[in-house]
Amino acid sequence: MTKRLVAAAGAALMAAVSVTLLASPQATLILRNGDRVRGELVDLGGGGFTIRVSGIEQSIPTNDVAVISFTGTNFPAGEINKAHEGRPFVAMRNGDLVAGRLIDIGGDNPLRLTVRTPGGNEEYSSNDVARIYFARWEGMPAASGSAGGSGGGQANLEQGGAGMSVPANQCWTNTGINVGRGQSVIFNGSGEIQLSGDANDVAGVTGSKTGRFAASAPIPSVPAGALIGRVGQGQPFGIGDQRGPLGMPGAGQLFVGINDDNCGDNRGEFRVQITAGRDRR
Numbered sequence: 001m002t003k004r005l006v007a008a009a010g011a012a013l014m015a016a017v018s019v020t021l022l023a024s025p026q027a028t029l030i031l032r033n034g035d036r037v038r039g040e041l042v043d044l045g046g047g048g049f050t051i052r053v054s055g056i057e058q059s060i061p062t063n064d065v066a067v068i069s070f071t072g073t074n075f076p077a078g079e080i081n082k083a084h085e086g087r088p089f090v091a092m093r094n095g096d097l098v099a100g101r102l103i104d105i106g107g108d109n110p111l112r113l114t115v116r117t118p119g120g121n122e123e124y125s126s127n128d129v130a131r132i133y134f135a136r137w138e139g140m141p142a143a144s145g146s147a148g149g150s151g152g153g154q155a156n157l158e159q160g161g162a163g164m165s166v167p168a169n170q171c172w173t174n175t176g177i178n179v180g181r182g183q184s185v186i187f188n189g190s191g192e193i194q195l196s197g198d199a200n201d202v203a204g205v206t207g208s209k210t211g212r213f214a215a216s217a218p219i220p221s222v223p224a225g226a227l228i229g230r231v232g233q234g235q236p237f238g239i240g241d242q243r244g245p246l247g248m249p250g251a252g253q254l255f256v257g258i259n260d261d262n263c264g265d266n267r268g269e270f271r272v273q274i275t276a277g278r279d280r281r
Contacts, residue, residue, distance in 0.1 A: 024052065025109050025126050030061060030067040034138035036199035039069065041126075044105040066137035068102075071130045074269055075141060076177025077164035078253075083133050084143045090115055090124065091131040093263075095172030095255045098122070102132050130170055163273035166227065168193035168266035171218070172257040175274060179231060179254050184277035188255075189227045193268035195260060205270055206240045207259065216261035226259040229269055245277065 023041040031037070037060065038205035039053035048061040049068075060251075067083075071093065079091050088101040090113075097200050111126035133266060166189075179185060189205040204210045207223025214224040218236040222228065230236040232252030239246070239256065249253070256272055 002260065007093070024069060025111060027051070028067075028069045028073055029065055030069070030073070030137050031060070031064050032066045032135055032137050033064075040118070041111065042215070044102065046220050052106060062134075066133070066135045068132040068134075069130070070126055071169055074165045074167045075131075076167070076173040076175070078174035078249065079131065079133070081143045081176040083136060083140065086136055088132075088134050090129055091133065091174075092124075093128055093130045093170045093172075095170070095174045095257065097174055098124075101134070108208070110190050111229060117148075121263070141247075163188065163190070165273040166258070166270040166272055168195075168225075168258055168268045168270070169263055170258075171260065171263040172255045173267065175254045175256055177254040177274060177276060179248045181251045183248045183250060185244050185248055186243065186275040186277075187239045187277075188243060188273040189239060189241065189267065189270050190272070191270040193225060193258070193266055193270060195225045196265055205239075205272075214259070214261040217220070217259045219259050222259050223258055225266075226258045228257050230255045230257070239272075 002131045013168050024042050026038065027041040029037045029049065033124040037051060037053065037058070038049060039051040042057065043050040044062070047059050049059070051058055051060060051066060054065065066274035078181065079097070082089060082097060082108040089100065090100060090102070092098065094103055098117060100115040100122070104112060104114035106112040106114070113124045113126060113129060115122050115124060132252050164175065176185065192202055192204050193209065195201045195203055203223070203225025205227040210222060212224050217224055219228055219238060227239045231237050231248055231254055234250045234252070236257070237246070260266065
C-alpha cells in the first residue's frame with residue numbers, strides 16, 4: 001500500500017511539473033479603453049483572445065485589444081510614434097519592427113504567433129516578440145518629437161523631458177529616428193540596471209559596476225551592460241556616458257541597446273535623450 005501511495009504521489013508531482021512547464025507565457029493585454037488584463041495568453045479564435053487570469057479563462061474580443069505585451073509596459077518612443085500611425089505591427093525583442101497583423105496563436109510555451117505581413121504570413125516565437133500592436137488606446141503616451149532626416153537639432157523626449165526608455169530586458173530598442181552617415185548625434189544617458197538575478201550585478205551606462213565583460217555581447221571589449229547603439233543592422237558602437245557628438249557610421253534607423261549576451265533576465269531601464277544635428281547629405 002505504501003509503495004502504491006508513493007507511486008501515486010510521484011505521478012501527481014510529475015503531472016504538476018508537466019502542467020507548469022506547458023503553462024502559456026504571461027502577457028499584458030491593453031484594451032482600447034485603457035484597461036489592462038494580465039495573465040497567461042492561451043489562444044486566438046473566432047471569439048477573440050483567450051487569457052487565463054488566476055486560473056480562470058476569459059475571452060476578450062479581438063477588436064477590444066490595442067496591445068499585447070510579453071515584456072512589461074515600458075514603451076520605447078519609436079514604438080509609440082509608430083503606434084500613433086494606427087496600423088498594426090509587431091515589435092521584436094531585438095528592436096526590429098515588423099508591419100503586419102496577428103492572425104493566429106498556436107503551441108504552448110513559447111507560443112507560435114502567425115502574423116500576416118505585406119509579404120505573406122510569417123511565424124514568430126513569443127520568446128522573440130516584445131509587443132504586438134493593433135490600434136491606439138485611451139491614455140497612451142504622446143508621440144515624441146522625431147529627430148534626424150532633414151531635421152535641425154530636435155531632442156527625442158518623452159513626456160516630462162526625462163528622455164526615452166531603454167528597457168534592460170530587450171537588447172535593442174528602436175528610437176524611431178532616421179540618421180545619415182556622418183550625421184552628429186548627442187546621447188545623454190542615465191540610470192542603472194540589474195544584469196541578472198544577482199542584486200549586486202548592476203550596471204550604469206558605462207557598464208558593469210564590477211567591471212565584468214560578456215564575451216558574447218555585441219561589443220565584447222566594452223563592459224557588460226553598457227549603453228550602446230547601432231544604425232540599421234550595422235556594427236554596434238559604444239555610447240556610455242559620452243556627452244560629445246558622435247558621427248553616425250551609416251544611414252538608417254537608429255537603435256540603442258544594452259551590451260549584454262542575455263538581456264531576458266535583466267531588470268530596470270536606462271533613460272536617454274537623443275539630439276540629432278542636421279543631416280548634411
